[in-house]
Every structure is written in structure tokens, then in C-alpha cells.
Amino acid sequence: MFGRFKKSKSPDTAAPESNAPLITEQALAAALERVALPEWGAPIPSSWVHIEAGNATLTLPFAADERVLEPLRADADLGQLKWQLKLAIEKLPNSQPDLPMTFGNVIVISSGKGGVGKSSVSVQLALALQQLGANVGILDADVYGPSLPTMLGGQEQKLEINAQQKMIPHQRHGIWASSLGYLTDTKDAAIWRGPMASAALQQLFRDTKWPRLDYLIVDMPPGTGDIQLTFAQKLPITGAVIVTTPQTVALADAEKGITMFRKVGVPITGLLENMSYYQCSQCGHQDAIFGVDGGVRVAEREQVPLLGQWPLDARIRAGLDEGNPLVATQPDAPLSKLMKDSAYKLAVELYRQASKKRKA
Numbered sequence: 001m002f003g004r005f006k007k008s009k010s011p012d013t014a015a016p017e018s019n020a021p022l023i024t025e026q027a028l029a030a031a032l033e034r035v036a037l038p039e040w041g042a043p044i045p046s047s048w049v050h051i052e053a054g055n056a057t058l059t060l061p062f063a064a065d066e067r068v069l070e071p072l073r074a075d076a077d078l079g080q081l082k083w084q085l086k087l088a089i090e091k092l093p094n095s096q097p098d099l100p101m102t103f104g105n106v107i108v109i110s111s112g113k114g115g116v117g118k119s120s121v122s123v124q125l126a127l128a129l130q131q132l133g134a135n136v137g138i139l140d141a142d143v144y145g146p147s148l149p150t151m152l153g154g155q156e157q158k159l160e161i162n163a164q165q166k167m168i169p170h171q172r173h174g175i176w177a178s179s180l181g182y183l184t185d186t187k188d189a190a191i192w193r194g195p196m197a198s199a200a201l202q203q204l205f206r207d208t209k210w211p212r213l214d215y216l217i218v219d220m221p222p223g224t225g226d227i228q229l230t231f232a233q234k235l236p237i238t239g240a241v242i243v244t245t246p247q248t249v250a251l252a253d254a255e256k257g258i259t260m261f262r263k264v265g266v267p268i269t270g271l272l273e274n275m276s277y278y279q280c281s282q283c284g285h286q287d288a289i290f291g292v293d294g295g296v297r298v299a300e301r302e303q304v305p306l307l308g309q310w311p312l313d314a315r316i317r318a319g320l321d322e323g324n325p326l327v328a329t330q331p332d333a334p335l336s337k338l339m340k341d342s343a344y345k346l347a348v349e350l351y352r353q354a355s356k357k358r359k360a
């Protein structure tokens with residue numbers, strides 16, 4: 001933990017001013033217990049902190065941006081050190097330990113009901129994780145209506161196949177993307193039966209030449225039928241995110257989705273409530289068109305972390321329609337920050353749940 005630290009009772013007052021240690025070992029231990037790392041909810045492990053002559057590095061095993069350093073910098077003791085953030089994103093165990101997985105943590109984004117914004121959330125969470133310093137891929141598994149090429153742009157580009165017959169994913173806005181929409185006429189996919197769609201999905205998953213990734217976001221087909229079940233069983237999944245609107249009909253389907261993943265041993269990393277309210281861009285008035293806090297109640301009932309409540313906003317829709325999502329084009333907009341907060345919470349939860357399991 002320490003390159004050099006001050007033993008609390010050692011009389012090293014003679015040390016030159018510039019080399020004087022700024023914090024004692026005990027003070028550091030107490031501060032790491034006391035200071036709340038956002039969303040972490042436990043003491044900061046001392047193995048994450050390295051101090052060398054007044055410079056301190058916090059190395060996190062999940063995606064995060066500099067904002068996590070704010071409480072450390074604000075602390076009376078820790079604030080005396082000069083902090084920097086490093087990421088060493090850990091590859092966590094997945095639901096299929098026997099399957100080889102060469103690319104990081106697989107997070108499936110699912111919704112019981114269609115049209116709740118699952119693809120939009122997948123794209124924006126992937127981009128937000130990338131902005132939190134992670135290397136991210138996104139797989140469009142929504143074979144019946146692949147929307148990734150529209151939402152990320154590059155619809156006209158086709159996927160390249162290399163000499164080993166592997167598909168080379170596109171790089172869009174800093175993330176790697178693979179979609180059937182880049183490969184085939186999507187009108188054909190719409191008439192595929194379950195087994196054919198499942199086979200195509202698994203092939204797309206296996207035969208894409210992903211680079212080294214920290215996270216692979218998978219945009220699942222909507223629903224909880226055979227195709228989703230097969231996919232949930234055949235993929236090496238680290239965690240699942242359920243997307244819902246606060247509307248009663250969507251909530252019932254969200255619970256079905258939670259049950260399906262639990263049945264096949266896939267941990268639910270969190271629930272994201274989309275279209276939680278409409279905010280008037282003129283007067284700022286908020287209107288809960290689809291009801292209030294429905295997703296929050298499901299999250300509480302099912303004991304699933306709530307990753308966020310995203311508004312229904314024309315800027316979100318417009319960016320996705322143009323292939324230029326807001327979080328990519330205006331990363332500092334308040335809406336983009338909200339998305340990055342959810343992505344950070346997702347990364348923390350994924351890590352927390354996996355490490356809890358390891359300890360059990």
C-alpha cells in the first residue's frame with residue numbers, strides 16, 4: 001500500500017519539508033474506513049491505495065471516472081495527498097464457468113416488454129462505460145429488430161470477415177459494435193423462427209473477433225420466451241440488467257425477466273427505470289406519463305439494485321435516431337452525467353456481487 005509512510009510515533013520531524021510524509025499509517029486506515037466511495041457502501045480496501053511521497057493512487061477494479069476522487073480530496077487527512085485514479089478492471093466469474101471467455105465481463109440488457117428503451121439503454125450504458133475509462137463492446141442480439149446500426153450510426157457499413165472467418169466489429173464513438181444489422185437484410189431476420197434466431201445469435205457472439213474488452217454489453221431480444229432462455233443459458237454472462245418503464249404492464253414483464261434469469265443462475269446486477277418522467281424543455285415541469293416510481297418498487301420487492309431513473313427526453317431520441325447518441329456528443333450534459341452515474345453504479349454492483357459470491 002505504501003511506498004513510504006509515516007509510522008505514527010516515529011520522530012521524523014528532521015526530514016526535509018518536501019519529503020515529509022503527509023499522513024500516518026493509522027490516520028490513513030481510519031480515513032479509508034470513514035470516507036464513502038460513491039455507491040461502494042463499505043470501507044475502501046487498503047490494497048486499492050498506493051502512496052508514494054505525497055502522491056496517492058486509487059486503483060479501482062471497475063470502471064469509474066475522476067468524480068470518485070472527490071470525497072477523498074475533500075477529507076481532512078486524505079485531502080493532503082495528491083490523488084490520481086487508475087483502473088485495473090477485473091474480469092469476474094460468469095454464469096457458465098466452463099465456457100472460455102476471452103473478452104471481459106458480459107452484461108446482458110433485457111426487458112420483459114418491447115419498446116421500453118432496452119436498445120437505447122444498452123447503447124448509452126456502453127458509451128457511458130467507455131467514458132468511464134473501460135474498453136467496451138456491444139453485441140446487438142435483438143435479431144428481430146437490430147437497432148444498433150441506427151443508434152450508433154454506420155448503417156451502410158458491412159462487417160468485414162477476416163481470413164479465420166471471424167467478423168471484425170465496427171468501432172463507433174469509441175466502442176466496438178457487432179450487429180446482425182451490419183450483416184444481413186433485417187427484413188429476413190424478422191421471420192426467423194426461434195432455433196434459427198438462437199443459432200444466429202450464438203454464432204454472432206462466438207464468431208466476432210472482439211478485441212480485449214472490459215465489458216461486453218449484449219442487447220437482448222425483448223421478452224422472456226425460448227430464445228431469451230436459450231441465450232441466457234448458453235452465454236457466459238456476468239450479470240443482467242432489466243430495463244422497464246414505470247408502467248404497470250411493463251413492470252409485470254420486468255418481474256418475469258428477473259425470474260427467468262434467476263432460474264438459470266444469472267445474477268441480476270440491477271434494474272434501470274427508463275422514461276421515468278417527461279421534462280418540459282421550456283419550463284422544466286416534470287410529468288410522470290407512465291406512472292411514478294413503478295421500477296423503484298419492483299427493485300425493492302425483488303431486492304435488486306436500482307441503477308437509475310432516466311427521463312423521456314427528445315434529445316435522447318434525436319441523438320439515437322441520428323446515430324449520434326447524446327452521451328457521446330455531449331458527455332458533460334446533465335443527462336449524460338445521469339447515464340454515467342448509472343454506468344458507474346452498474347460497474348460497482350457487478351464487482352460487488354461477484355466479490356460477495358467469491359467470499360461466500
Ligand SMILES: Nc1ncnc2c1ncn2[C@@H]1O[C@H](COP(=O)(O)OP(=O)(O)OP(=O)(O)O)[C@@H](O)[C@H]1O
Nearest residue numbers: 114115116117118119120222311312313316317320
Ligand atoms: N429515455 C428516452 N427518451 C426519449 N426517447 C427514448 C428514450 N428511451 C427510448 N427512446 C426511444 O424510444 C424508441 C424505442 O426505444 P428502443 O428501441 O430502445 O426500445 P426497445 O425496448 O429496445 O425496443 P424493442 O422492443 O424493439 O427491442 C426509440 O425510438 C428510442 O429512441
